[in-house]
Amino acid sequence: MDDNSYASDLSLSFQSSSFESIEEVDRPIVSEDDIQPYQFEPELSDGNSDDGRNNASLDGDDDMEQRLGNTNWCDCGNCESMPKAEECICCQELRRVTEKMEELTTSVSCITNHPGFEPVCLNQYVLETAYFQYRQQYGEIQVTTEERNRYTAYRQLARWCWGYLGKSVRVHLPACATLAIRKKFPSNQYKGFEEA
Numbered sequence: 052m053d054d055n056s057y058a059s060d061l062s063l064s065f066q067s068s069s070f071e072s073i074e075e076v077d078r079p080i081v082s083e084d085d086i087q088p089y090q091f092e093p094e095l096s097d098g099n100s101d102d103g104r105n106n107a108s109l110d111g112d113d114d115m116e117q118r119l120g121n122t123n124w125c126d127c128g129n130c131e132s133m134p135k136a137e138e139c140i141c142c143q144e145l146r147r148v149t150e151k152m153e154e155l156t157t158s159v160s161c162i163t164n165h166p167g168f169e170p171v172c173l174n175q176y177v178l179e180t181a182y183f184q185y186r187q188q189y190g191e192i193q194v195t196t197e198e199r200n201r202y203t204a205y206r207q208l209a210r211w212c213w214g215y216l217g218k219s220v221r222v223h224l225p226a227c228a229t230l231a232i233r234k235k236f237p238s239n240q241y242k243g244f245e246e247a
Contacts, residue, residue: 115139127161129227142225147212162212163231171211172228173235178203201236208232 118124118139120132126143133139142148142162151167152159159165170177182203186192192199208228209216216222 125226127163127225127227129161129163129230131226131230133226133229137223138226138229140223140225142227145212145223145225147222148225148228151212161227162225163227167211168228168231172204172208172232175200178207181207195238197236197238201232201238204232204236205229 115136118132119136122130122132124130124139124144125141127141130139130141142152143160148162152162152165155165162168172178178200182199185203185206192202194202205224208224209222213222
């Protein structure tokens, strides 16, 4: 085969390519009129705060201060009074948590009774694996294993109920779940909820 016949074979094979109708590629898939800002963002309905609270009254400082020193605000039966008023929240008051409980075919009165709570938030092997992901993304935290597991369990609970929140976005966790996590991974001192 000489050089001229080889060149003609190449040109023939190029000409018989599947790129004959290039106009299909240039046509836009979606019209610019169909795209609207925030079109896929969830809307915040009246009476619900960013962390999925069911009652608008939870946002008032006066109502929150009345929660200290008692458990009148608890509907699940597993909460205890917490040191800070904003930590005195029952799982039944958080919309995202109640939605997680309603996914079940059988009814549970507390998120700590959900069959997914133990494997997601209390299993040390799951927490170890979740921490490896955290460490890869944010770096290692210099704390004891109990503190690391507790911190990771809080993150797991938030991820399980709220999904991805974004950097420096925090939500109030229910007291019942916080207490269950603290019971499994105890410490002499707890920080409690802190704003980002």
